[in-house]
Amino acid sequence: MSAIRYELIKKCKQTGARLGRVYTPHGYFDTPAFMPVGTQATVKGMSPDELKSIEAGIILSNTYHLHIRPGEDIIKEAGGLHKFMNWDRPILTDSGGFQVFSLGDFRKIEEEGVTFKSHVDGSKKFLSPESAIKIQNKLGADIIMAFDECIPYPAEFHYVKKSVERTTRWAKRCIKAHENPETQALFGIVQGGMYKELRRQSAYELLELDFPGYAIGGLSVGEPAEEMYEMLECTVPLLPEDKPRYLMGVGSPDYLVEGAIRGIDMFDCVLPTRIGRNGTVLTSRGRMIIRDALYARDQSPIDPDCDCYACKNFTRSYIRHLIKAKEVLGIRLTTWHNLRFLLNLMKNVREAIKEDRLLDFRNEFFKNFGYN
Numbered sequence: 001m002s003a004i005r006y007e008l009i010k011k012c013k014q015t016g017a018r019l020g021r022v023y024t025p026h027g028y029f030d031t032p033a034f035m036p037v038g039t040q041a042t043v044k045g046m047s048p049d050e051l052k053s054i055e056a057g058i059i060l061s062n063t064y065h066l067h068i069r070p071g072e073d074i075i076k077e078a079g080g081l082h083k084f085m086n087w088d089r090p091i092l093t094d095s096g097g098f099q100v101f102s103l104g105d106f107r108k109i110e111e112e113g114v115t116f117k118s119h120v121d122g123s124k125k126f127l128s129p130e131s132a133i134k135i136q137n138k139l140g141a142d143i144i145m146a147f148d149e150c151i152p153y154p155a156e157f158h159y160v161k162k163s164v165e166r167t168t169r170w171a172k173r174c175i176k177a178h179e180n181p182e183t184q185a186l187f188g189i190v191q192g193g194m195y196k197e198l199r200r201q202s203a204y205e206l207l208e209l210d211f212p213g214y215a216i217g218g219l220s221v222g223e224p225a226e227e228m229y230e231m232l233e234c235t236v237p238l239l240p241e242d243k244p245r246y247l248m249g250v251g252s253p254d255y256l257v258e259g260a261i262r263g264i265d266m267f268d269c270v271l272p273t274r275i276g277r278n279g280t281v282l283t284s285r286g287r288m289i290i291r292d293a294l295y296a297r298d299q300s301p302i303d304p305d306c307d308c309y310a311c312k313n314f315t316r317s318y319i320r321h322l323i324k325a326k327e328v329l330g331i332r333l334t335t336w337h338n339l340r341f342l343l344n345l346m347k348n349v350r351e352a353i354k355e356d357r358l359l360d361f362r363n364e365f366f367k368n369f370g371y372n
């Protein structure tokens with residue numbers, strides 16, 4: 001009996017998209033879903049109640065960060081991540097397979113695991129399939145990720161092949177180390193760089209291990225959009241129709257829509273929170289740099305079509321002032337809006353799947369947003 005159950009509600013007649021629902025020990029969330037990123041047990045600037053008010057169904061946290069600070073034992077003593085951060089809905093934790101390389105001052109990768117230096121205090125750290133799973137068992141997220149190597153871009157065929165085979169061996173070690181498969185669903189992560197035959201090899205090897213869900217990793221690492229889409233088109237059809245597919249680290253509005261069209265059910269990305277803190281907001285007419293002098297006297301909302309707290313109560317002029325003055329409310333409002341924008345985008349994608357008009361929705365959205 002797995003910790004989660006995926007319900008396939010409807011397949012879109014125009015595309016490979018699916019409308020679904022993932023049931024977890026902390027309730028269900030609808031798919032295709034965008035997961036706000038709460039790296040250090042908080043979605044920066046948003047309280048749990050505020051996240052519920054914008055209808056966030058599931059949030060993501062990071063093993064790498066929480067292991068370094070405050071440490072998984074402190075979170076376990078609090079009763080786990082849900083209690084520690086007072087979020088009683090689904091949580092997914094990434095395994096550290098990406099953060100070690102992108103954040104830590106990474107030292108060495110061997111069969112046993114990865115040695116690196118903490119980005120906080122430079123102390124020497126080690127993560128392995130066993131320790132990454134043990135940490136996630138203590139954190140208690142509903143969905144946990146296998147410990148993998150997120151292969152940098154670009155990479156040689158031979159290196160990618162060796163890495164894929166090690167990631168598969170690591171996946172087997174993760175399954176063996178996992179203590180609570182009935183309450184925490186462990187997802188495998190398909191790698192393979194930008195090589196179709198290695199994507200297929202990775203997928204087949206992980207399919208044999210019968211995970212309750214599959215992530216597609218090693219993308220959104222600087223490759224051109226076309227390459228990402230090609231890797232999705234060759235990988236997604238190999239994955240079971242009755243299990244969730246999660247595209248890691250994606251992404252911007254166009255990637256979310258194009259990913260859903262290609263059969264992806266779950267997405268996560270720091271983009272809305274990261275650019276929000278830099279004073280850039282997403283609107284149905286494209287990105288807006290609200291700190292720009294252009295908006296100094298603009299008394300209209302960020303996005304007239306948006307129903308969020310920021311757009312209902314404040315103007316571009318005021319929010320620009322807050323950002324320029326480095327007032328905390330400024331980045332709270334831009335974050336609040338950007339998250340609601342992406343959560344509404346996924347709600348519109350789900351509606352479009354229901355009515356078999358996702359391609360029409362995509363064309364209309366891309367035209368308004370300013371994509372080609």
Ligand SMILES: Nc1nc2cc3nc(NCCc4ccc(CCO)cc4)[nH]c3cc2c(=O)[nH]1
Nearest residue numbers: 095097098150217218219220248249270271274
């Ligand atoms: N375990 C694991 N985790 C991953 C996380 C990822 N996250 C990404 N991309 C995120 C890239 C990304 C980073 C920052 C911003 C905001 C600034 O524009 C947007 C995208 N790719 C990823 C790949 C993997 C992966 O293979 N394995």
Ligand SMILES: [Zn+2]
Nearest residue numbers: 306308311337
């Ligand atoms: Zn808004």
